[in-house]
Amino acid sequence: MRVAVVDPRLLKDNPDKARQSKSSPQADALMVATIRAVGIINPPIVFAEPGGGNGLIIDNGHRRRDGAIAANLDEIKVLVIEAANDNGAMRNMVENIARENLNPVDQWRGVERLVALGWTEEAIALALALPVRQIKKLRLLANLFPGMLEQIALGDMPSEQQLRIIAAASVEDQESVWKASKPKKGDTAQWWSIANALNKKRMYARDASFGDDLAASYGIEWSEDLFAPANEDSRYTTNVEGFLGAQHEWMTSNLPRRGAIVEVNGYGQPELPKKAERVHGKALKSDRTAMYLDREGKVQSIVYRLPDEKKSTGKDGTASGSGNGATDQPVVASKPRPDVTQRGHDMIGDYRTDALHEALGRAPIEDDTLMALLVLGYAGTNVRVDSGAGGAMFGGTRFNPHAAMLFDDEGKLVFDMDTLRIAARKTLIDVLSCRRGMSNSGVLSRVAGAAIGADAFLPNMGTVDFLECLSRQALEASCSEASVSPRSRVRETRAALVEHFKEGHFVHPAARFAPELADLSDILKARDIAAEDDEQSEDDRAESDGEEASTTQASPEVIDVGNVQADGDTQTEETVIEDDTAYSVAAE
Numbered sequence: 001m002r003v004a005v006v007d008p009r010l011l012k013d014n015p016d017k018a019r020q021s022k023s024s025p026q027a028d029a030l031m032v033a034t035i036r037a038v039g040i041i042n043p044p045i046v047f048a049e050p051g052g053g054n055g056l057i058i059d060n061g062h063r064r065r066d067g068a069i070a071a072n073l074d075e076i077k078v079l080v081i082e083a084a085n086d087n088g089a090m091r092n093m094v095e096n097i098a099r100e101n102l103n104p105v106d107q108w109r110g111v112e113r114l115v116a117l118g119w120t121e122e123a124i125a126l127a128l129a130l131p132v133r134q135i136k137k138l139r140l141l142a143n144l145f146p147g148m149l150e151q152i153a154l155g156d157m158p159s160e161q162q163l164r165i166i167a168a169a170s171v172e173d174q175e176s177v178w179k180a181s182k183p184k185k186g187d188t189a190q191w192w193s194i195a196n197a198l199n200k201k202r203m204y205a206r207d208a209s210f211g212d213d214l215a216a217s218y219g220i221e222w223s224e225d226l227f228a229p230a231n232e233d234s235r236y237t238t239n240v241e242g243f244l245g246a247q248h249e250w251m252t253s254n255l256p257r258r259g260a261i262v263e264v265n266g267y268g269q270p271e272l273p274k275k276a277e278r279v280h281g282k283a284l285k286s287d288r289t290a291m292y293l294d295r296e297g298k299v300q301s302i303v304y305r306l307p308d309e310k311k312s313t314g315k316d317g318t319a320s321g322s323g324n325g326a327t328d329q330p331v332v333a334s335k336p337r338p339d340v341t342q343r344g345h346d347m348i349g350d351y352r353t354d355a356l357h358e359a360l361g362r363a364p365i366e367d368d369t370l371m372a373l374l375v376l377g378y379a380g381t382n383v384r385v386d387s388g389a390g391g392a393m394f395g396g397t398r399f400n401p402h403a404a405m406l407f408d409d410e411g412k413l414v415f416d417m418d419t420l421r422i423a424a425r426k427t428l429i430d431v432l433s434c435r436r437g438m439s440n441s442g443v444l445s446r447v448a449g450a451a452i453g454a455d456a457f458l459p460n461m462g463t464v465d466f467l468e469c470l471s472r473q474a475l476e477a478s479c480s481e482a483s484v485s486p487r488s489r490v491r492e493t494r495a496a497l498v499e500h501f502k503e504g505h506f507v508h509p510a511a512r513f514a515p516e517l518a519d520l521s522d523i524l525k526a527r528d529i530a531a532e533d534d535e536q537s538e539d540d541r542a543e544s545d546g547e548e549a550s551t552t553q554a555s556p557e558v559i560d561v562g563n564v565q566a567d568g569d570t571q572t573e574e575t576v577i578e579d580d581t582a583y584s585v586a587a588e
Contacts, residue, residue: 033129344469462501
């Protein structure tokens with residue numbers, strides 16, 4: 001074997017080559033671009049033309065020869081070997097069968113090695129004739145959990161969007177999701193499901209109205225979106241609560257003199273004051289500005305107009321009211337940021353439900369209280385019962401296991417009090433819920449929790465996850481209750497509270513079970529209506545009894561029955577009226 005330098009145009013095709021099908025134009029373009037960038041790494045293998053000719057026949061490397069010609073190379077290196085009896089047909093076949101393309105993980109490791117040697121992503125892409133986007137996609141593998149890399153090395157590659165979502169999550173979160181979603185041997189991974197489980201909403205810096213000071217105050221750290229266009233700010237954060245809190249504080253500080261911060265409805269549209277009209281044309285001096293956050297978290301503002309107040313004439317004939325002066329009109333106060341965000345209320349619902357169920361399972365409950373709780377449970381907003389009175393209860397078989405505890409082997413209703421108490425508790429655990437959504441039992445579940453002391457089962461809420469859901473004023477209020485000095489930055493205040501409650505127990509007032517009296521207004525109204533119905537029923541029964549008594553006194557048959565004896569005892573008239581059995585005997 002020897003190395004020779006030859007003109008690639010002089011190399012002849014091997015009629016016995018194994019690869020007869022043409023390669024794709026994209027693959028040929030990649031080959032040419034690679035040769036132009038780094039040259040031919042593995043020289044073609046050739047052998048002398050049989051019969052004493054001076055030509056060289058290609059044993060392996062036809063595409064490299066063609067690429068060198070397309071790249072306008074005048075000379076390339078080749079390895080000259082001894083000719084085989086079969087013109088190298090077997091060697092060529094084995095070489096092509098044994099060759100395997102690099103899997104994505106090996107490609108990524110190769111790219112990282114080039115980067116470590118000083119290559120830029122653009123240079124690597126040019127050398128390999130690949131889009132820069134593909135190189136960046138491969139580099140995302142550096143952020144993946146090792147178990148996922150093993151799956152990708154098998155050729156099971158997620159889509160670009162799925163890979164971006166997975167790579168943006170922490171390795172700890174990836175590991176947790178992968179353990180639950182890891183495919184069986186030989187199967188492909190459900191990357192869409194894994195991506196959905198790890199997906200976190202992104203809030204982009206280009207949509208932020210606040211500056212670096214508020215970003216630092218709310219603990220916002222920006223990450224780069226590798227796939228965003230190069231001409232725009234691609235920084236983002238997954239700290240949604242912090243982003244929205246900083247936006248809200250910025251709006252409060254930059255609110256116009258006649259402005260207000262308003263909420264948005266389910267369609268993402270601002271909810272203006274009653275009878276207000278949005279102004280689409282030229283604004284007047286008396287018009288007002290409403291600021292709000294849209295679904296993307298961006299600060300938006302619109303102009304609206306309130307109707308003119310009606311003028312009233314005083315006794316002296318002069319007009320009173322606001323008149324035309326804009327300064328006489330009341331200024332709409334802006335809504336402060338709520339103490340607890342929607343995510344915080346979701347967490348409170350979960351905390352309450354878990355605490356209520358634990359209390360129902362462990363706390364001592366008197367029998368009369370247990371009976372009252374069963375009534376409350378069936379009055380919850382998540383219960384419907386099919387009956388002659390209308391309505392429907394979903395999932396009737398759901399309570400079969402609890403009812404089955406009250407039967408013996410012969411299907412008879414046989415139980416002791418302990419079994420009945422256990423079945424009642426389990427039924428309540430299945431019925432009562434404080435979670436938000438369709439399963440919520442409503443305010444009655446909070447009444448039930450307060451009745452059995454479920455507050456004692458609430459977890460420590462002095463954690464970063466929950467405290468991130470509190471506004472600045474709510475955090476400072478919690479500091480005063482815990483004798484912790486508020487810091488100048490929200491993030492530092494939150495960290496101080498977390499440190500303080502490491503060994504303690506913090507329950508936010510909004511999470512306690514006992515509801516306000518106003519929350520029970522509907523129940524109390526229903527109680528008053530029921531009391532009135534009972535009084536009316538009593539009056540109707542009393543009137544009916546009076547009519548029956550007068551009729552009885554006028555009936556001679558009843559009077560005669562009053563003297564009938566039964567078992568040697570003389571029954572009075574009153575006894576006969578009340579005792580149906582005695583009345584029947586007397587009638588006979």
